[in-house]
Amino acid sequence: MRILIVGNGGREHALLWKLQKDAPEAQFFATEPNGGMTPLCVPVDIPATDIVALAGWAAGHRIDLAVIGPEAPLAAGLADRLVRSGVPAFGPGAGAARIESSKAFAKEVMAEAGVAAAEAATFSDEAEARAHIEAVGAPIVVKASGLAAGKGAIVCETRQEAHDAVGEMMGGGFGEAGRVLVIEEFMTGEELSVFYLTDGERFLPLLPSQDHKRIGEGDTGPNTGGMGAYAPVGFATHELLDRIGGEIVAPTLARLAELDAPFRGLLYAGIMVSDGGPRVVEFNCRFGDPETQAVLPMMKSSLLEPMMEIAEGGTLEGYPTPEFRTGAAVTTVVASEGYPGPYTKGHPIRIPDALPPGVVVFHAGTRETDGGIVTAGGRVLAVSAIADSFEVARSRSREGAAAVEFQGRQYRRDIGWREAERLAPS
Ligand code: AMP
Ligand code: GLY
Numbered sequence: 001m002r003i004l005i006v007g008n009g010g011r012e013h014a015l016l017w018k019l020q021k022d023a024p025e026a027q028f029f030a031t032e033p034n035g036g037m038t039p040l041c042v043p044v045d046i047p048a049t050d051i052v053a054l055a056g057w058a059a060g061h062r063i064d065l066a067v068i069g070p071e072a073p074l075a076a077g078l079a080d081r082l083v084r085s086g087v088p089a090f091g092p093g094a095g096a097a098r099i100e101s102s103k104a105f106a107k108e109v110m111a112e113a114g115v116a117a118a119e120a121a122t123f124s125d126e127a128e129a130r131a132h133i134e135a136v137g138a139p140i141v142v143k144a145s146g147l148a149a150g151k152g153a154i155v156c157e158t159r160q161e162a163h164d165a166v167g168e169m170m171g172g173g174f175g176e177a178g179r180v181l182v183i184e185e186f187m188t189g190e191e192l193s194v195f196y197l198t199d200g201e202r203f204l205p206l207l208p209s210q211d212h213k214r215i216g217e218g219d220t221g222p223n224t225g226g227m228g229a230y231a232p233v234g235f236a237t238h239e240l241l242d243r244i245g246g247e248i249v250a251p252t253l254a255r256l257a258e259l260d261a262p263f264r265g266l267l268y269a270g271i272m273v274s275d276g277g278p279r280v281v282e283f284n285c286r287f288g289d290p291e292t293q294a295v296l297p298m299m300k301s302s303l304l305e306p307m308m309e310i311a312e313g314g315t316l317e318g319y320p321t322p323e324f325r326t327g328a329a330v331t332t333v334v335a336s337e338g339y340p341g342p343y344t345k346g347h348p349i350r351i352p353d354a355l356p357p358g359v360v361v362f363h364a365g366t367r368e369t370d371g372g373i374v375t376a377g378g379r380v381l382a383v384s385a386i387a388d389s390f391e392v393a394r395s396r397s398r399e400g401a402a403a404v405e406f407q408g409r410q411y412r413r414d415i416g417w418r419e420a421e422r423l424a425p426s
Helices: 010-022 051-060 071-076 078-084 094-101 103-113 126-136 159-173 238-258 291-298 304-311 390-403 417-423
Strands: 002-006 027-031 042-044 065-068 120-123 140-144 153-156 181-185 190-198 203-205 214-216 220-223 228-231 265-274 277-284 328-335 359-363 366-369 372-375 379-387
Touching: 002 010, 010 027, 010 291, 010 304, 010 359, 010 379, 051 071, 051 078, 065 078, 065 304, 071 078, 071 094, 078 094, 094 103, 094 238, 094 265, 094 277, 103 120, 103 181, 103 238, 103 277, 120 126, 126 159, 126 181, 140 159, 153 159, 159 181, 190 238, 190 291, 190 304, 203 238, 228 291, 228 390, 238 265, 238 277, 291 328, 291 379, 328 390, 359 390, 379 390, 390 417
Parallel strands: 002 027, 002 065, 027 042
Antiparallel strands: 120 181, 140 153, 140 181, 190 203, 190 265, 214 220, 228 328, 265 277, 328 379, 359 379, 366 372
């Protein structure tokens, strides 16, 4: 079996690692692999977003399964092209990927499907956006409708901040992504990420997790792609997950199917949970990063089997719910100095051979060179620890992060603080 992983971040390293456990005999390929993926696969020297070249390459190399990690190639139609070339692809077509690539479209789908989300309005005219801010006031959230690498949402405490956000997004700072804005109600509560493997109708939940978007400890400072995660999440009871499945995921999938854009792949539901119940913060059309690096090490059953079923156009009817080990996983992202602002690359990385038990280091922005592994991105490594208890996983992830070294490294020492507070005897 020949499996192609498209993408080269921490999420893709975790996908490669898990699929290799599921199919040790398979041959793996990956596009421009990072320094941790390189020893595990055959590199393919085609960027993830060059969808024409990639589809041609995959067909020519008789790939049995292409797993598309990032949103950009999905939004550009890589899955559609692969399928047309006869290559089974895991990931939605461009039509369904709009659930992430256009927040305006996602809002429409949710409204039509009766799914609970923040009150929102969509603007392509700057004066109208500003008038809306004056009318509704702050706090308020200003979002670029298009893809913005996880940095397209600005939570604004004051009207002035909201005006500044509108100016920045519509003034060209976000390129095409900021041409249309979604301005929405600020929701309070606690966030939850739930991943669903879906054939477009039926869906199988993976272990619920929680991201840490802000750069600073105590959830302060600007948003990032995600600085850490843990799974499972204490407040995500069966009852809550049933509600999310029934009230949010099922109607959203049904509406996409009605729009002739059935979602086959991995639907990421970003949920805000408050006393009023679960509401959608965002949908993504792919696995979350860094949540995947916490969720997949916990997965006992095969990921490859349901992925293959979905990619080959099959059905999840009667499919068993994925199984996860007991205990918990905690992932600490180690980032470059300056991230999420400008940072430098090329700094040598030292990862000790001896790490705490249950620790796996997934690479993100790293590159293999003749002189060893060097930094090559903002988020550099994701240090995941699994253990029988949350507290042990948490301290081992932190110890692991402290043990990896490169110039100017930064990481949050408080990943999982909400769960720790929940578990602490009061
Ligand atoms: P998004 O780009 O939509 O994923 O938003 C990034 C982050 O901004 C989310 O994970 C939340 O922490 C925050 N956020 C986005 N929308 C809202 C909202 N309506 N209310 C409160 N926080 C939000
Ligand atoms: N961790 C958030 C995301 O993947 O979008």
